[in-house]
Amino acid sequence: MTDIRPWLEAGDAPAPLRDLLREAQASQPLDARIRARSRRRLLAMSALPAAAGVLFWIKNIALGAVLGSAVSVVIYAPSLRHSAVKPDVTARQPAARTTGVHRRFPVARDAGADDGGTLAATISSAAAPMRPSTAALPPAEPSQLVRETQFLEKARTLLGQDAQLALRSLDAHRREFPHGALKLERELMAVDALLKLGRRQEAQLRASQMREQAPGSIYEKRLSRLLGEGPAQEQ
Amino acid sequence: MTLDVGQLHDQYADFVWRSLQRLGVPKGNLEDALQDVFIVVQRRLGSFEPTAKMSTWLFGICLRVAAAHRRRAYHRREEQVSEYGDRPDENPLANPEQAAIRQEARRRLQLGLEALELDRRAVFVMFEIDRIPATAIAEMLDIPVGTVYSRLHRARADFNEAIARLERPLKMGGTQ
Numbered sequence A: 001m002t003d004i005r006p007w008l009e010a011g012d013a014p015a016p017l018r019d020l021l022r023e024a025q026a027s028q029p030l031d032a033r034i035r036a037r038s039r040r041r042l043l044a045m046s047a048l049p050a051a052a053g054v055l056f057w058i059k060n061i062a063l064g065a066v067l068g069s070a071v072s073v074v075i076y077a078p079s080l081r082h083s084a085v086k087p088d089v090t091a092r093q094p095a096a097r098t099t100g101v102h103r104r105f106p107v108a109r110d111a112g113a114d115d116g117g118t119l120a121a122t123i124s125s126a127a128a129p130m131r132p133s134t135a136a137l138p139p140a141e142p143s144q145l146v147r148e149t150q151f152l153e154k155a156r157t158l159l160g161q162d163a164q165l166a167l168r169s170l171d172a173h174r175r176e177f178p179h180g181a182l183k184l185e186r187e188l189m190a191v192d193a194l195l196k197l198g199r200r201q202e203a204q205l206r207a208s209q210m211r212e213q214a215p216g217s218i219y220e221k222r223l224s225r226l227l228g229e230g231p232a233q234e235q
Numbered sequence B: 001m002t003l004d005v006g007q008l009h010d011q012y013a014d015f016v017w018r019s020l021q022r023l024g025v026p027k028g029n030l031e032d033a034l035q036d037v038f039i040v041v042q043r044r045l046g047s048f049e050p051t052a053k054m055s056t057w058l059f060g061i062c063l064r065v066a067a068a069h070r071r072r073a074y075h076r077r078e079e080q081v082s083e084y085g086d087r088p089d090e091n092p093l094a095n096p097e098q099a100a101i102r103q104e105a106r107r108r109l110q111l112g113l114e115a116l117e118l119d120r121r122a123v124f125v126m127f128e129i130d131r132i133p134a135t136a137i138a139e140m141l142d143i144p145v146g147t148v149y150s151r152l153h154r155a156r157a158d159f160n161e162a163i164a165r166l167e168r169p170l171k172m173g174g175t176q
Helices: A015-022 A032-047 A049-083 A087-091 A098-102 A104-115 A118-127 A130-136 A140-159 A163-176 A183-196 A200-213 A220-226 B005-022 B027-047 B054-074 B077-085 B096-114 B118-129 B134-141 B145-171
Strands: none
Touching: A015 B096, A015 B145, A032 B005, A032 B027, A049 A140, A140 A163, A140 A183, A163 A183, A183 A200, A183 A220, A200 A220, A220 B027, B005 B027, B005 B054, B005 B118, B027 B054, B054 B118, B054 B134, B096 B118, B096 B145, B118 B134, B118 B145, B134 B145
């Protein structure tokens, strides 16, 4: 087995294959300029881990936050039922949904409004237990991130199968989260989907809107490549 | 031993760059792919097992990044077409007919390579094109030499078959 030699050296390859292999170009070394640029970007990303790894970490962070909030709600739900001004409002909400927890705040505001004064509102607020409120507040944003991520994951999968469906999913994301945290990622995928559908003008329009919204974003280069605008210049 | 992503980049960027080429990442996407690999390295460095071989770990990441690029390229054929023709060491105007023949050969070569599974492709390219000895490939990928030969054997058969498939319509008088 160890006497195997490359086809071209041994000369025992079928003739058409030899002709093809002669045309092959060996892998090229990394150009110093690209190496320097790559290193610079890498270090910049190290300095800004949120920018570099946000798409990778977002699912885990969001998942952790949602689980944490679910646990908090489960733990504090009994005390909410006993001490809230209108306990039945919170008790009816599903434990894992943050909206259910936030219903507590309208309760306090309602009480204040009924009395027509800020003092009553303050008293109502003070009557509400403090601990559950701080525990329940943070999940609102992760919950949105989770949903955004789910939208985009679905769209990303669809993009490889059916660009039209992917685009619909991305448009749904745009309607639901017009200023979502992942809107640039969404727009990039939308440009990709439009190009796949041959709707180049729309893709270009959407790309230019994206560039206006976030000039110099980390998606700039990928955008240029998608649109076939030539290699990115030295940054 | 503390691993630093900057040092790893200094040490292994060339290896990653060449591996990505061997795995078929188109020239225009190489820089992005290189960046993708090191982003994953940065993210996963904590999970790297110190007893493992760094080049093997990096090659595994390259495989996944290249697979992702291949999936994307599958849906954007035009990106790959640009890979076939440009070769800096020749002037197509000097002998247009010869240049056309060579360009066609390169196109077929590319299609043949694309037919290979990625891990086989890497071994095939390293051995047949980069002329790296099997023992060195085994060392680099941290696999037994027998596995290198086995992958090479299968890759040769697949490559042969893919090229034969491309030849068939021409011999029957059709066009590609």
